[in-house]
Amino acid sequence: MNRNLKTKLDSFCCNYVLLGSVEEAAVRAGFPRENALSEGVGLLKTEECRQRIAQLRDILSDSSSVAAGLKRLAFGSCADAVYLVFADELPPAEVIGRLDLFNVSEIKRVKGGGVEVKLFDRMKALEKLFELENAFSDRTKAESLIKALTADEEGESLDNN
Template sequence: MSNSTESKRRALFCCHYARLGDVAEAARCAGYPPETAAADGAAILRQQCYRRMVANYRSVLHDDPAAAVRAGLERLAFGRSNDAIGLLLAEEPPGAAAVQALDLFPVSSVKRDKNGGMEIHFFDRLKALTALYEYGGDADGKAAAHALLTALSGREAVDSDAED
């Protein structure tokens, strides 16, 4: 791999790490092999220039709480559920390393019954889309955060006017 390509991949890792906060997941998102993702990500973070890059991305992403909430809602609303479906359809339970490589962000819970069956519950995409629509425009950070928490909890939103 050329130096330029590897530099771009490391920058991509930094962006994903700033957004996700998980070294292994960020490295996988940047294209590093799942088997070595955690070690590859840690090696990148040992270099000062990449730690600065992560700090810069975080300042951009987290200076606006509404943007972070919007990113979470977008991930719930538009994210892929392939890993969860693959887990459900697998004939044998995956090992710990394989589970760590899965993107289970849209999953709210996983249950296994005594007969070996599996039940997977997903966060409600429609609620996430509704929250994006309602709070996406010029909503302040507090309202957007409330929308995310409501979507994640699965509860119905409470109208503040109705409480008065």
């Protein structure tokens, strides 16, 4: 595998684990948006990609869909929402279907003929992500404490004596 493709694969895998979106991960890895979904699906079919994703999930260990969604809200791009707001006319359905509007909480037409787009609050997403990561960390600490309290000096469980 050439170096450029290896770099794209690593970038795709990392973004896929963090964002949970095949298409967005492929775009961020450098694939054109027009064929990002098919390229991403193609990568997911390879054994090397699946192994790399599993490794990254083990390393990050908080790869729940909630954390992935919060990370996407907190760090995701708003470029497609801006495009939609400043478009002179409503784009065709196939164009809208390819837009990444994950960060959009509400879209409505205003009386003057414009479009109003509300985005999710990034700071709230970061706060929730912080709370989730602290809860995960606290749970890990509690498990370690329980293991330490239930093991004797030789590492055997006390309740097995």
